[in-house]
Amino acid sequence: MREYSSKEMKLLRENPYTYKVTKHHLFFTVEFKEAFWRGYQAGTTPRKLLVDLGYDLSLFKQKQIDSIVQRIKKEAESGQGFSEGINNLNRKRLAVKNLPVSNELLWNEVKYLRQEVEFIKKILKRGK
Numbered sequence: 001m002r003e004y005s006s007k008e009m010k011l012l013r014e015n016p017y018t019y020k021v022t023k024h025h026l027f028f029t030v031e032f033k034e035a036f037w038r039g040y041q042a043g044t045t046p047r048k049l050l051v052d053l054g055y056d057l058s059l060f061k062q063k064q065i066d067s068i069v070q071r072i073k074k075e076a077e078s079g080q081g082f083s084e085g086i087n088n089l090n091r092k093r094l095a096v097k098n099l100p101v102s103n104e105l106l107w108n109e110v111k112y113l114r115q116e117v118e119f120i121k122k123i124l125k126r127g128k
Contacts, residue, residue, distance in 0.1 A: 008059055015054045019085040027085040028068075037076050040069065080112055 003023050004012065012021045017032035028036075032053060039049045046065050047057060060068075075082050084104060 030082045033082040
């Protein structure tokens with residue numbers, strides 16, 4: 001796993017599309033994910049998208065770029081839209097480790113669970 005130096009972390013934090021950065025993780029804003037996904041679907045390469053969105057490519061190895069693409073693709077295709085910082089799967093994993101979870105993430109989960117309940121109610125109603 002790549003470890004960012006304090007200088008690299010400072011550089012990443014200066015980018016408006018960076019939601020949060022730690023020694024081992026870089027989290028992106030919803031705006032970044034939306035712009036990246038639009039560009040990716042239009043055929044722009046991930047490397048060019050990162051540069052266009054203000055990131056220095058020397059901070060990313062190919063494996064990390066591939067991971068960014070996969071995570072954004074997974075969020076886009078989830079039907080839940082993009083989330084700020086981390087997606088729901090990662091949030092659940094972090095919550096299990098007793099790491100703090102933002103109120104916004106919890107609120108998004110509440111809204112999602114309410115939608116699921118309404119969907120289940122409709123299914124049950126049709127079954128009667």
